[in-house]
Amino acid sequence: MRKVDYTSNKTNYRSDIVSAIKANDNGVLKSLYKANYYKVEGLVLKNNGTKDHAKDIYQDAFLAVWKNVQLDKFTPQNESSLHGYIYTIAKNKWMDYLRSKDYKKTIVSDEINDRNASLEDSETNSDDIIKEQRLTSVMQAFKDLGEPCKSLLRQFYFDKKSMKEIANELQLDAASTRNKKYRCMQKLREIALKIDK
Amino acid sequence: MNLSTNISQELLETVERYINQNMTSDELKTFEHKLESDSEFKVQVEDIKTLLFGIESQSLKEKLNSFHEDIHKDKTHNIRYLQFRKIAAAAVIILSIGSFWFFNQNSNDKLYANYFYPDPGLPTTMSSTNNYKFYEAMVNYKQGDYQTAISKWELLQHSKPNNDTLNYFIGVAHLADKNEQSAISFLEEVTKNSNFPLANDAYYYLGLAYLKTGNIDIARRNLLNSNSDKSKALLSELND
Numbered sequence: 001m002r003k004v005d006y007t008s009n010k011t012n013y014r015s016d017i018v019s020a021i022k023a024n025d026n027g028v029l030k031s032l033y034k035a036n037y038y039k040v041e042g043l044v045l046k047n048n049g050t051k052d053h054a055k056d057i058y059q060d061a062f063l064a065v066w067k068n069v070q071l072d073k074f075t076p077q078n079e080s081s082l083h084g085y086i087y088t089i090a091k092n093k094w095m096d097y098l099r100s101k102d103y104k105k106t107i108v109s110d111e112i113n114d115r116n117a118s119l120e121d122s123e124t125n126s127d128d129i130i131k132e133q134r135l136t137s138v139m140q141a142f143k144d145l146g147e148p149c150k151s152l153l154r155q156f157y158f159d160k161k162s163m164k165e166i167a168n169e170l171q172l173d174a175a176s177t178r179n180k181k182y183r184c185m186q187k188l189r190e191i192a193l194k195i196d197k
Numbered sequence: 198m199n200l201s202t203n204i205s206q207e208l209l210e211t212v213e214r215y216i217n218q219n220m221t222s223d224e225l226k227t228f229e230h231k232l233e234s235d236s237e238f239k240v241q242v243e244d245i246k247t248l249l250f251g252i253e254s255q256s257l258k259e260k261l262n263s264f265h266e267d268i269h270k271d272k273t274h275n276i277r278y279l280q281f282r283k284i285a286a287a288a289v290i291i292l293s294i295g296s297f298w299f300f301n302q303n304s305n306d307k308l309y310a311n312y313f314y315p316d317p318g319l320p321t322t323m324s325s326t327n328n329y330k331f332y333e334a335m336v337n338y339k340q341g342d343y344q345t346a347i348s349k350w351e352l353l354q355h356s357k358p359n360n361d362t363l364n365y366f367i368g369v370a371h372l373a374d375k376n377e378q379s380a381i382s383f384l385e386e387v388t389k390n391s392n393f394p395l396a397n398d399a400y401y402y403l404g405l406a407y408l409k410t411g412n413i414d415i416a417r418r419n420l421l422n423s424n425s426d427k428s429k430a431l432l433s434e435l436n437d
Contacts, residue, residue: 024253024256024257029257029260029264030264033261033264033265034264034267034268037265037268039392042392043392043393043394046361046390046392046393047361047362047392047393047394048360048362055265059258059261059262059265062261063254063257063258063261066254066257067250067254070250070253091394094394095394098319098362098394099319131247134244134247134251135247135250135251135254137251138247138248138250138251138252138255139251139254139255139258140255141251142251142252142255142256143255143259153252154252154256157249157252157253157256158252158253158256158257178206178210179206182206182209185204185209185248186203186204188248188252189204189244189248192248192251
């Protein structure tokens with residue numbers, strides 16, 4: 001007879017949602033995106049912002065949350081902790097924006113540091129800043145990469161399609177697809193190196 | 198990326214196997230040993246990881262707009278959630294009433310003096326935005342000239358009567374100016390919006406204002422709504 005595991009619900013949610021996010025599951029990401037948008041929009045609209053502001057801030061926050069889950073910097077314990085986390089990140093980003101307007105770089109204020117000290121724990125040390133800059137360069141490079149390469153790399157690394165699947169779609173054999181993928185990576189790296197300088 | 202050496206196809210695919218946890222235990226052992234002992238190798242691996250993560254991040258970023266397209270089509274379910282929050286907040290308030298009865302007027306004044314200091318205000322910048330007037334008043338506020346700040350903000354408030362940021366600062370300025378009753382009316386307005394970024398501060402100052410006027414129950418109720426440490430500290434002293 002099978003034993004009932006009463007604790008499994010909790011742990012299942014955790015591993016399910018984390019692995020779905022890590023696998024870039026389209027349905028999960030989309031419903032997560034939709035579930036949390038209105039609250040953030042309400043916050044921004046109530047506080048001097050427009051719908052465009054809300055969208056920008058929210059997408060920024062959503063991407064940051066996704067990154068932190070990918071990098072195991074944040075592991076949600078349940079659904080509401082994940083939702084709360086998205087909202088908090090968005091709120092902090094909007095507060096930063098409100099407090100600085102567009103003049104973020106010119107402000108050096110103890111008050112800001114004091115109030116935000118607890119919020120930005122992962123982005124403060126210099127190592128992380130360098131990593132973040134490199135990541136930004138790669139993201140820009142990928143944006144600029146030509147479509148055939150972009151699509152190939154996206155399918156492989158983001159959609160997590162198998163090499164075989166991609167090869168079928170391209171009507172190539174597996175070895176040529178592998179080579180193509182490698183050449184695309186080299187191209188991406190070259191562009192990123194240029195941006196990084 | 199600080200690397201001058203090229204990344205071979207083999208290395209790329211090895212790192213992919215490592216990330217996807219597709220290595221045999223022997224291969225993993227060798228790989229991890231090399232990571233620890235060979236710093237150039239480590240840099241190469243980090244760079245590949247960054248490349249892969251960058252592809253993923255940018256792919257998602259480009260996808261978000263498509264997620265956004267059907268966002269304003271179904272808006273109703275959100276309201277139910279907010280209703281729930283209101284009921285939950287009301288429950289907290291009801292529970293807190295009647296829990297505590299005794300307090301001492303003198304010690305409350307002392308507590309107020311210990312806990313009240315004016316909100317530090319927003320950083321002021323040399324900006325040319327239409328918020329110039331707002332920040333001009335903020336300078337007055339920071340200099341302790343609360344009445345000037347209040348009169349400037351109240352001018353702005355005529356055109357934006359429901360602006361929480363304005364109401365909040367007018368409220369805390371009144372409180373700093375020892376005008377608790379006016380502070381209360383502005384801060385009460387602000388705390389109606391639970392989404393306001395400074396809601397925690399608003400509840401805290403509202404709690405202080407009520408403490409000053411001797412309405413300890415209402416003070417507690419508002420402090421309970423604030424998550425800030427100072428609020429909790431003040432609450433615990435009130436409960437002692």
